[in-house]
Amino acid sequence: MSETMTLEHQAASQGLLADWISRDQLAQELMVTADTLSRWEARREGPPCMRVGRKVFYRRSSVEDWLISREQSQPVRQRRGRR
Numbered sequence: 001m002s003e004t005m006t007l008e009h010q011a012a013s014q015g016l017l018a019d020w021i022s023r024d025q026l027a028q029e030l031m032v033t034a035d036t037l038s039r040w041e042a043r044r045e046g047p048p049c050m051r052v053g054r055k056v057f058y059r060r061s062s063v064e065d066w067l068i069s070r071e072q073s074q075p076v077r078q079r080r081g082r083r
Contacts, residue, residue, distance in 0.1 A: 020057040023049075 026047075027034045040046025041056070047066035049058050 017057065019060055020050075021060060021063075023056040023058070026058050026063065 021029075023034050023037050027037050030037075037046055037056075041049060047058055047063045049056050051057075
């Protein structure tokens with residue numbers, strides 16, 4: 001199979017979810033656990049997501065926007081313990 005055919009096959013196989021990544025994929029890219037993403041979702045602190053059945057997906061552009069919104073010129077020191 002030629003390289004062009006392979007790329008076309010990959011694009012067609014992703015279909016509707018081509019711009020979305022799974023919770024496990026995002027956790028790996030952000031170097032956190034999937035449980036951390038779940039906790040952030042429950043607290044409404046993490047990037048926006050959508051559910052399809054039991055699966056959770058994140059739009060790549062929304063994750064990028066969320067990361068930019070969290071950018072700080074001077075990191076804020078977090079307090080330890082519960083709030």
